[in-house]
Amino acid sequence: MDNLFDCLVIGGGVVGSAIARELSRYRLKIGVLEKNLDVCYETSGRNTAVIHGGFAYNTGSLKARFCVEGNRGMTKLADDLDFKFIRTGKVLIGNSEEDMASLKRTMAQGERNGVEGLTLIDGEKLHEMVPTVNGKFALWSPNSGIVDPFMYTIALAENAARNGVKYFLDNEVTAISHGTDGNYCVTTRRGVYHTRWVVNSAGLGCREISDMLGLTGYRVIFSKDHYIILDQRCGVDVPLPRYTVPSNTYMGIHVTPTVDGNVLVGPDAEERPALPRSAGSSAALYDVPQKNIDFLAEDASILWPHIHKKDYIRTYCGILPKWVDENGVIQDFKIEIRDDVAPRAVNLVGIESPGLTCAVPIARHVLDMMKEREPFEENPNFNGRRKGIRRFADMTDEERAEAIRQNPDYGELVCRCEKVSKAEILQAIHNPLGVETMTGIKYRTRSMMGRCQGGYCQMRVERMIEEEKGRRETEVLYNRQGSQVLFDKVREAQR
Amino acid sequence: MTDNIDVLIIGGGPAGLAAAVKLWDLGVHSLLVLEREKQLGGILRQCIHDGFGLTRFGTTLSGPEYAQRFIDEVRERNIPYITNAAVIGIKPQISGGSGGTSARQPGLRSPEGRAAFGWSAVSEQNAGRSVEAPELKLVTAATRDGLRKWQAKAVVLAMGCRERTRGALAIPGERPAGVFTAGVAQAYMNLYNRMPAREVVILGSGDIGMIMARRLTLEGAHVQAVFEVLPYPSGLPRNIEQCLNDYNIPLYLSHTVTNIHGSARLTAVTVSEVDSQMKPIPGTEKEYPCDTLILSVGLIPENELSLDAGVTLDGRTRGAEVDEFFQTSVPGIFSAGNVLHVHDLVDFVSLEAEALAESCARYLSSGLPECALNIVADKSVNHTVPMRISGSHDVPLSLRPSRPFRDCRVVARQGGVELASKPMKKAIPAEMIQMKIPAAKISASGDILVSIEAGVRASCPSEGD
Known part of the structure; x- marks a missing residue:
């Protein structure tokens, strides 16, 4: 059977793409079925982008183990795959005796988990490190950091693709059957795929896919997190993430820098029993209500009293899938192969925060489980390194001069706010995954991501997609199917 | 080099x-x-x-x-x-x-x-x-x-x-395609020959928004209405007349968009009336099905x-x-x-x-x-340009009122002495005011205070313009 895959990964988020990349170390025919038109449209691209230390999770849990491991490996991973990761460190800020007791418990747990360098610091030291914050003392985690979540996910996916993994975008899985030949038949909205192994890394859809595999009974709830993004002007005052003292339920509203110097305020973690969906659509509902925006600004101002509406450049939200028991208590990551019910199916349920930190350790764990059951032959051609698009904005003037000498398109700035050149946009349009949405270009270049939100550059980017991909104006999409940007030409060209 | x-x-x-x-x-x-x-x-x-x-x-x-x-x-x-x-x-x-x-x-x-x-x-x-x-x-x-x-x-x-964006206003709701600033829609149409809209709602009565209401209408789109959060229009009276009234496009003052719907392309916006503090009034929400929201909410x-x-x-x-x-x-x-x-x-x-x-x-x-004399505006004036003067030359002062006035006087004073004044039948934020301050009257020190002294405050300045 020619079109039989060795393994199909359902879901091309950060975890699915990390698994696909680990799989590509072996001589296997691998496919990724992704329901969206790009790889980071859901939880992987909608979070705080913090690489966690690993102190916040129960000792002995997969979350704790993978988080510590993922944190340790992030510097090398970011170097191998050429995405931005900054080990900023992080402070958990407290004021009361109760806070101090809680921080001491957190620190002890972190030490049990193997987290290195945790230190309690006094107010003086805190204000020396983060001058613009309110608080009396803090827990300092030197190994925590921040990442570009889009490019992290895209880099994993592109490196997987380069090593032979086939990405099938716009392929939402609708049914899975287990044939008499022992292979799986996976039906998507676009086709039917056959595979020996299947991996459920469907994130928000983990329970549906789990059910399709016959692994029923999981209870998954959803936490909807809202954020405000502040102008890069504010970034200079926020050198590292500052969190409140964590409660049992969630980490509190934080103020976090991004790798590009913006500031994130959030999240607020609204629990939902079912995945909220957009009206008349199966897509997740990513709305940001007014009350959440107001609450975020108000609540975070206690920690950092410098949040002003004039600095808002955008709001967004993300949703985390959480596996809970019958009492509603949030459980660890579930990663299983049930040989009795669904052999050669790796089932991942409730992969939520700190999934971004844990993606590669999760992927390695998945491979270990698979290799326990079947020997895989190494792929001698595997190359784990990837070079991303060189950014004009990140270059020195000397590098810029040289880049323009080599390619004059580097001297033509398309996006002024983020200083993105035509050369970068062109490279992004011709990306290895074949993504051609406006947001796809945005995530890959930061064009349309700055303070003018595409007011200056979006028309040029749209035109370049038309020209480079040979599309009609009506075929250019913003992000999803149906999200067409334009309806027509104003006038047909006169002859 | x-x-x-x-x-x-x-x-x-x-x-x-x-x-x-x-x-x-x-x-x-x-x-x-x-x-x-x-x-x-x-x-x-x-x-x-x-x-x-x-x-x-x-x-x-x-x-x-x-x-x-x-x-x-x-x-x-x-x-x-x-x-x-x-x-x-x-x-x-x-x-x-x-x-x-x-x-x-x-x-x-x-x-x-x-x-x-x-x-x-x-x-x-x-x-x-x-x-x-x-x-x-x-x-x-x-x-x-x-x-x-x-x-x-x-x-x-x-x-x-540049234009103020949806993100800067933090308009709540989903993030579909079809939300454009007026200038972006204008660029798509007039520079790129691309039609970005069919069924349109416009937020903000800035001049570009009104001009785009007309332009979109002329190119076959349907503009349902223009909503303005302020109790008075932001744009020029001539644009209200020539771009909205001439095409029967209604302008609703003290209204704003309070929700945006659609997971892919925009499907509808919710519009609410606002109170005098510009807060949406619960119970006044009305949904407008549309594929495009044009924002003309400031530069x-x-x-x-x-x-x-x-x-x-x-x-x-x-x-x-x-x-x-x-x-x-x-x-x-x-x-x-x-x-x-x-x-x-x-x-x-x-x-x-x-x-x-x-x-x-x-x-x-x-x-x-050197320009050591500060020009200070009170609450009636949104801003002045310049902000500092030398006092040695006549200075043309540009300013904008912070709200509409009728039968008012623009006055510049220094230490209680009136330097210049300009009586106006009507002053609106949409129209910049220019007034000359003569050097002869200016003292060597002391801030110059600029204010607009109200007659009757206009409630709806668009009428009878």
């Missing part, structure tokens, strides 16, 4: 071009205009409607026609300009060392006197080294021919403004380069804080047009840039007097 130049003008729109022509005519020929787009003309290139030039040329022109008049003047004089050149940095430099021939310019005022205005440490260092030389500015631009650098004696900031002077150069901005205009010579807090850096404060008519942009050119020429030849 760094070239030396007297004046570098950043931006080839109406302000930059007018400044260039005037500077040339005043004898400043070491001059260069840098424009980031492929053509000169700035935002006027996409403003294909008419109504430009009534004040300046006494005739009504389209945006491209108005721009062309200045482009022709630039070409007639062979004023050098570079298009496709995006300035990425302006740094005031310490001169004296490697500055080359232009580093010494006798007759210029020492920068020491500027310390009172909180000028940057750079100037103080410079003052210690060389009081004679003017501060040179290192300007860096990206072009297809390479990364270019100039050392300029003076820099003219003429970068214009913001684009001053990232100015901040980079150390220029102090004014909190209210969000443009540079300038003196009567349009000089910013950094000596030798000047600012005019929409990058300084948002204008309602391009004619005034040109005039302002020409006034700037005169000051800039004078700065180069003999230096400019």
